[in-house]
Amino acid sequence: PPALAGLHAALATPYDADGAIAPACLERLIDFILGQGIDGLYVGGSTGEALLQSTEEREQVLHLAAEAAQGRGVLIGQVGSVGTREAQRLAKLCASAGYHAVSAIPPIYFQHSKAGILSYYQDIAEAADGLPVIVYNIPKLSGVQFSLGDLEALLAIPGVVGMKQTSIDMYQMEQLHRLHPEKLLLNGFDEMLLAGIASGANGGVGSTYNIMGARYVELLRRFRAGDNAGALEMQGRCNAVLDALVTHGVFPSLKYLLYRMKIIATPVCRAPLDRIDGAAARALDAIAAELSAE
Numbered sequence: 001p002p003a004l005a006g007l008h009a010a011l012a013t014p015y016d017a018d019g020a021i022a023p024a025c026l027e028r029l030i031d032f033i034l035g036q037g038i039d040g041l042y043v044g045g046s047t048g049e050a051l052l053q054s055t056e057e058r059e060q061v062l063h064l065a066a067e068a069a070q071g072r073g074v075l076i077g078q079v080g081s082v083g084t085r086e087a088q089r090l091a092k093l094c095a096s097a098g099y100h101a102v103s104a105i106p107p108i109y110f111q112h113s114k115a116g117i118l119s120y121y122q123d124i125a126e127a128a129d130g131l132p133v134i135v136y137n138i139p140k141l142s143g144v145q146f147s148l149g150d151l152e153a154l155l156a157i158p159g160v161v162g163m164k165q166t167s168i169d170m171y172q173m174e175q176l177h178r179l180h181p182e183k184l185l186l187n188g189f190d191e192m193l194l195a196g197i198a199s200g201a202n203g204g205v206g207s208t209y210n211i212m213g214a215r216y217v218e219l220l221r222r223f224r225a226g227d228n229a230g231a232l233e234m235q236g237r238c239n240a241v242l243d244a245l246v247t248h249g250v251f252p253s254l255k256y257l258l259y260r261m262k263i264i265a266t267p268v269c270r271a272p273l274d275r276i277d278g279a280a281a282r283a284l285d286a287i288a289a290e291l292s293a294e
């Protein structure tokens with residue numbers, strides 16, 4: 001499998017009660033994730049709430065995560081932004097801070113031409129100073145739809161080594177694998193990790209690897225050992241948790257669980273993300289107890 005394959009947690013950003021980034025909690029979270037057997041960290045992605053942070057805060061998180069990892073695991077920095085300048089600035093930082101790769105969502109809000117999006121990725125690859133670039137395809141949140149041909153044009157950019165596919169289109173995953181077997185393919189939706197790796201993905205990036213990484217490590221181990229029924233059983237155990245997260249809001253629920261598992265000090269997400277209370281809190285408390293006991 002290509003380098004950078006494996007399971008990478010889409011790192012959450014812990015905050016203190018005032019909403020500032022909490023370095024000690026970030027360290028504890030990274031220790032917890034890597035202790036579960038997860039291969040690396042995907043820093044500054046959707047789960048990291050990067051687009052709700054200032055550029056300076058995004059830089060701070062990228063630095064803090066690299067320091068806390070202390071050379072353990074693969075480090076992938078998500079640098080995608082509304083505009084090219086910020087993305088390049090963050091890509092440069094990753095190159096100097098010991099990251100192994102950068103990744104980027106397409107430029108959002110303005111509806112850019114395909115040529116504009118292509119040059120955005122070329123510019124990021126240049127700023128990344130030789131670091132491999134992983135395109136982050138997430139049509140659900142970015143609003144940018146890529147055809148197979150569009151994705152192939154992105155994969156042909158010098159420096160682009162692969163794709164993080166946060167898409168339910170497993171036909172497209174299989175096509176990417178079949179037509180570009182040398183490229184890295186990371187599965188984005190945790191609830192479909194088994195489907196993704198069965199369709200050619202070399203691993204995954206997931207938000208719920210923050211809370212139950214060991215379950216995904218075991219899923220992948222069983223799949224690689226040819227135990228498909230066992231892998232499906234693990235996917236089911238993960239999805240029983242994901243059912244609640246998807247119902248109550250993935251990012252606020254994830255923070256709430258990390259808080260109840262005593263890994264981070266507050267369940268705070270950046271507004272306008274929701275807060276968890278009432279019946280949602282009660283449902284998640286039971287899950288936190290179950291995960292803490294593992």
Ligand code: SI3
Binds near residue numbers: 010048140187246
């Ligand atoms: O950048 C990131 O935080 C991710 O890689 C996120 C990851 O792909 C998540 N996707 C979204 C849209 O949130 C999944 O892990 C997702 O939260 C999970 O599968 C629940 O739907």
